[in-house]
Amino acid sequence: MTARILDFLASRRPEGPCLVVDLDVVRDNFNAFRHALPDTRIYYAVKANPAPEVLQLLADLGSSFDCASIPEIEMVLATGATADRISFGNTIKKERDVARALELGVNLFAVDCEAEVDKIARQAEATGTVGARVFCRILCDGAGAEWPLSRKFGCEPSMAAEVLEHAHRAGLTAYGISFHVGSQQANLDAWDGALSSASAIFGELAERGIQLKMVNLGGGFPTRYLKDVPATEAYGRSIDEAVRRHFGNHVPETIIEPGRGMVGGAGMIKAEVVLISKKHRDDEQRWVYLDIGKFGGLAETMEEAIRYPIRTRHDGSATAPCVLAGPTCDSADVLYEKTPYELPISLEIGDEVLIEGTGAYTTTYSAVAFNGFSPLKSYVI
């Protein structure tokens, strides 16, 4: 919560639920990453929040960009950033999208299997692109992450050398290794194991005459929700030490892909209490219904993974646990029930609530028109 956001809400009084993002916080976060890891290039994960104002600021600050799709690549190019600052980081790409990215000048691609390498090799040849670079994503166990990643992306480290050698033989530049330690990762040592695997793959390929150059350290940098998280500096030190420990005198080029860590804490959602009720006369537990829920932007409450801090005008007064739910006629639209949420007993229907740490993975997750409700509005200030 920042004074600028509170001022904006007080003066503009926007109708309905909305996200307000403070660019000053995004700038501070970018600078914190730059200072914590001065030798590492920052590729902002566009999917976290692709608001044009956020992309423009980061482009002006010198950030590079991790893109998941052609529309995201086009949004980045629209800021004036050049294509050499873009990584097409999705390991699942249609071949025609690879072709389009190459045409736009994008030259760095994530892969995790030979079939994906083949798409890039074919299209590099078709478009006459020389030296397209690929990095292979490896699986990582994600222990310590609040939003641990599934096995969806990446291959076992034992397969990565083959995938990269395949790329090399197909005329591409086998450029490096990437991994992701899990989103909202609070364990500073999480990077260590993956860097050990990466170093081993560098060694294996060097024996085959292929010099990898880059390690993509992924994201995982947290937003402060209800629990405290380590400072960006501490991540920087820990990662830097782990890189030196595993690569010694041959420290590779490194990049990071912060998304949540860049914009999560920069945004706050303003919402409203629509109803407070009980299920029977002597019910101990209140149900509190907001005008925003799982389908309106708070999808990351799935399985109650992310617990957002919620502020009300009654803060400081006595609280009691409640079930917190969204406004749609979908019974799955419940935010916190297994672990009820403490809210002031004096909370009333019509009260405004402020949901902090919502700058990432909210606006674009929002459903188009579920139950007829509009998607989450967003103001970037």
Add this chain to the structure above:
Amino acid sequence: MTARILDFLASRRPEGPCLVVDLDVVRDNFNAFRHALPDTRIYYAVKANPAPEVLQLLADLGSSFDCASIPEIEMVLATGATADRISFGNTIKKERDVARALELGVNLFAVDCEAEVDKIARQAEATGTVGARVFCRILCDGAGAEWPLSRKFGCEPSMAAEVLEHAHRAGLTAYGISFHVGSQQANLDAWDGALSSASAIFGELAERGIQLKMVNLGGGFPTRYLKDVPATEAYGRSIDEAVRRHFGNHVPETIIEPGRGMVGGAGMIKAEVVLISKKHRDDEQRWVYLDIGKFGGLAETMEEAIRYPIRTRHDGSATAPCVLAGPTCDSADVLYEKTPYELPISLEIGDEVLIEGTGAYTTTYSAVAFNGFSPLKSYVI
């Protein structure tokens, strides 16, 4: 899958994932409900699929409408249907939305607590509306449903009489009881227990001098996915018997709110295989990635609840289990993993797949622009 849908896809060759809805199937489904429950009014659950063509057809056929929000009410009115054919079925309404609904002529409201009654009573008075009707939703255990409902909507039956008496004293018409047996309900007896509770509440209020008139039997009527489901006729017979069993000579007005049962089977999604890969050299299991996933319209695969039938050009050949996932960089975007999905071994990258039974709860669940991907396109034919 219908010949009209296949013809449309063959002749139009739409680019990217899309839903195609066949209005002939919607018409057949409407007529099946009408014949199965001739004395029951049909309120189509607009949230299932609010495509203007679907609403227009159902309006022309004489359907009424269950709406979750003001935009849904406005979409129904745009067909030319009058407001007396609309129920504002969401138990969680902002008071200003209640006011707007009353202004638009809507006269039937769901509630499940006294606070919601108070909103309607205040706004009925403010707008000079006489005789606004409310029905009270009661909880129902949902056993037998594939997408069982949480306790989000409805109060314990023991509280309903008070809520309705409160409405009566506040000058509203205490009109009836509603319940919902859970979505995709395959147990024909599911309605029996709730009707027993409803009948008891009718009796209790009659003793207090209040004559309830209506029982809203809700939805729950299934779409055929992978498993066979009973025919609409069988539901009709079972419900009709249960109503007579519990209400005897005083059979109330009844309404149903089919959504999935009306449009689910009328739609099919065309998608594409983007990648097929393995996680290590000797992996037995394939990962198959489609260009549609949880955030592109298949949200009901949450917790692998709904298993859609998927057709490919290789059907009939040998199959093997695979993990099925969507195209986004979100690791939660996995459709079926705990129970892998059988797909042909000869399936290839670039193949088209047809996902059946996707006419309900797909287009509007689709994220606005997650990962830069467009929302699901829809064609109604």
